[in-house]
Amino acid sequence: MDLANSLTSMPSWVLFIILLIIGVLATEFGFWAGHRKVKNGINEPTAPIGTAVSAILALLAFMLGFTFSITSSRFADRKGLVISQANAIGAGYLRAGLLPEKQKTTVRKLFSEYTDLLLKLPESNNVEALLDRRDAIHLLLWEQALSLEEQDIPPAMKSLFITSVNEIISLAEERKTVALVFRIPDALWEALLFLNVISMFAYGYQKGISGSRRTFEIPILTITYAVVIVLIADMDSTSFRRFKVSQEPLRSLQKMIRKGPR
Template sequence: MVLLLAVEGGYRLGVYRLRRSDQEYGPHVLALATATMGLLALILAFTFGLAATRFEARKQAVVDEANAIETTYLRAGLLPGDRGHKVRDMLREYVELRLDAVRLGNVEQALRRSEELHRELWKEAEAAARDQPSSTAVALFIESLNRAIELHATRVKVAVRGGIPGVLWAALFVIAVLNLAAVGYHAGLVRTRRSPTVATLVMGLSIVLMLIADLDHPQDGALRVSQQAMFDLRRTMGTMGD
């Protein structure tokens, strides 16, 4: 709607200027509008590329984290006593938290509980290291647990805290509005009737902007990062048991 209003406002301003002054030169205005369109295309390409890169990074983060959790789960079976059973229970809860955060949208709550589980898991790792300081199995478990915690931090940074900066969104929107206003202004100057092609331009630009927004917020729109790796991990945990 805002983009259509920009075109209409530019058109009316162009008609007004044509009535008031004969100094406006249509081809010159067209050249400026074309240059503005090129600038808009450049920013659109940059923003789309940034959003697509982040989307792919989010997909890869899910796979990497699932692999790290599975490795930690497997190595927990090497821990002495009932410590491995306790660790595996916490890892199952952790995976359920990850899936519930996506399904229910309770991201902040899930993050707080995830950090609590990290602390509890690390306490178990420390206790195991104290009990068996020279154990290779304990060292392998600590290595995989550390990797899982690191990937959690990476995923939060990329998937939850990351995103296209608001300044870039504002610049993109302002340039789009100015560009369409320039298109309408030129049409008003040359007394061109309102063409349906303008509507297609507005619709096409709107679709691209919505696509970029979907890529930037993959759990809120039509494009979603698949959590299949986490579902597979939950099923694998269920079949492994303790």
């Protein structure tokens, strides 16, 4: 079972409700277990239990912070790659002006289509088809770069264009990997969810032992942790539900290409 994919593809509100229900049930079960011990005359000192519960909750908070750090770092990488990609395509488009007329026209048309395609990717329901076309454009650009060997132009011009094509292809693969491949592993999700359940159970158990059932605290604590887990799942999602990277650098590039020479 692909736990990461199941959690991140689930609607946010559904995941939140599931986590809330599980958290409340774990807390209630813990309270029932602790309260039953007290009713059976088994008295445990509350101080050691309170210390253990605090340690468990702190560990859960640490795991949440660690996991959130991973996803936020990946989100920052995605933003940086959009800027780098827009700059590389823009440089390639401008350097195409140094090419012979035949290659220049073909290459600039490819760059125009390529930019439009990249802007469609984040909102598309048919990502695979767009990625296939992206790869086809990479090959077409490389064919144009290879055709320069037959042209009598300065080596420096050839080198500049070939470098641009290489950089564009490399950045495209890097962005695809960061956006669609790098995910929080299932083992980390399993540990996070297990710790969440154990923490809620331990908190409920402590309340049951002490005999102080505070109904207001139980849902508040559960809601707090559920919200953070949902945010992590949203940020880790390949569909980018809430955390969407601005495509403004590519939109600016698109405007430049449409206004520029063909």
